Amino acid sequence: MLAVANLRVGVGDGPAIVDGVDLALNSGRILCLVGESGSGKSLTALSLMRLLSPAMRLAADRFVLDGEDLAQASEKRLNAIRGNRMAMVFQEPMTALNPVMTVGDQITETLRVHQGLRQEAAREVALAMFRQVQIPAPEARLRAYPHQLSGGMRQRVMIAMALICKPAILIADEPTTALDVTIQSQILRLIDDLRAQLGTAVLFITHNLAVVAEIADEVAVMYAGRIVERASRTALFGDPMHPYTLALFAAMPRADERGRPLATIEGQVPAPGAMPKGCRFAPRCPFAAARCREDYPPLREIAPAHWVSCWRAPLEEHLS
Ligand SMILES: Nc1ncnc2c1ncn2[C@@H]1O[C@H](COP(=O)(O)OP(=O)(O)OP(=O)(O)O)[C@@H](O)[C@H]1O
Ligand SMILES: [Mg+2]
Known part of the structure; x- marks a missing residue:
């Protein structure tokens, strides 16, 4: 439904922060995008919505929504698409909510503009949606301004606003991070x-692999502005191939290890503009060889529909 190829994002004429990402969102499928902080997940999401700030530069070889080329679409056309066919749950709800409007007015306005509902009908639909995302005392909450709500409540309002127009494409950036586990699974069920x-078609961004295991059809692993591994959920969890993906799994807390400190991956994501010449993960990679420091490994299909950007994959050959 939505496909981008060779997506690049940077600030002004600075180095690319998102550097050559290919993504396709398909009807009825949930693609999870994972990767550590600063890898470019939110910038990718904002690019797909075409909501980057004017200081940012966006380029892509292909940017197509349902056969329509959006690369050159006007702001008017993009506005019609956003909030109707495409909706987003932002990582920072405060930046997306209007501080001088009650959340009830914001959500009913969406319904009136995009679905032509009258005020009273819109209010009923909004109330029902608030109940679905487990907002207690929904009538009172409709009259609240964003600053009067807790972080978790604002996140639920954002989710309600995104889901209420029944979008064909949903982009959700860490939608459940501020929520406790019970409400989190309720929201995951709603999205499902x-x-x-x-x-x-859903793009779901998270750093929580337990959430990925629960809802993903496909998974893309992002590192330093690029996708380093892409596979079905079963293939990724059953047979992770990129050393960075392996490190992510190793850092995942396990039920039997509660209370033990979380394993972390040594080193840091390189800064844009200071990217190593070869593989961007090579400086942190226990499997790195000379070639890895020289040439960037393109994504290769190592098993059917399992793509990995690693010269050393499959790694078994190097394990004794
Ligand atoms: N408006 C901006 N101007 C300049 N740099 C930015 C801007 N937005 C993001 N960046 C930089 O781009 C990189 C990627 O940011 P992004 O927010 O996409 O990361 P992320 O993967 O979503 O991280 P997190 O998991 O912490 O949300 C970071 O180094 C960040 O500092
Ligand atoms: Mg982010």
């Missing part, structure tokens, strides 16, 4: 229902 009932 949307996918199943309406065929919504």
